[in-house]
Amino acid sequence: MTKAKLVWVAMAAPYADIKYAFKTTADSGVSTALGHTAVDANTAVQGLIYKANHPKPRKASRTRTTGIESSYVSFAKEDDAAKAGWDISRAKSKGRKATTQRQKAVYVTLIGVKYAWAMSLKRWNVISGSAKALGIKEVTGAETDLVFGASFPRPPRVKGSVAKGEESAKFSTFYDPSAKVPTGFSTSAGTYQQGDLTLIL
Incomplete structure (x- = not known):
């Protein structure tokens, strides 16, 4: 079983300074294609977020003989990934809160x-x-x-x-x-x- 690794992807404005971190089992080829950057103990924490409900980056997916493969994609890699056959979906975030009566x-x-x-x-x-x-x-x-x-x-x-x-x-x-x-x-x-x-x- 492939061990999950912690990576981050860059996001579009107004979150251009945010590094969205998540765990993935994607192989090195997929990670390179989608702009994943490994997180290690020396990674700068400035702008790094993990497991956020909002915002979320877009996801790239494609159909393989073994099934559907998908992962988050770096904003700068979206066009290249699309040209390479990946489907880029809209970002699906939740959890943004607003001021209410309560x-x-x-x-x-x-x-x-x-x-x-x-x-x-x-x-x-x-x-x-x-x-x-x-x-x-x-x-x-x-x-x-x-x-x-x-x-x-x-x-x-x-x-x-x-x-x-x-x-x-x-x-x-x-x-x-x-x-x-x-x-x-x-x-x-x-x-x-x-x-x-x-x-x-």
């Missing part, structure tokens, strides 16, 4: 990735006063390069409590690792640094 879409930036998620309005009402200090930004709808549901990178988390009238409310959420966390809050590590690649290799 949730607020927010994001933090780390290693060149705008890591976004949906926060309940109840939690937002608790932490909104500390959001700026924690580097948490509200999604306005103008952003075109948000990343949702990625397993890598994963921002660090912050826990604390804030005063609400005569009471205090506890919270836990992601935060921007470049932010200066206010006194009294505790933090836990995320997975976004060079050494963290070993967790997905």
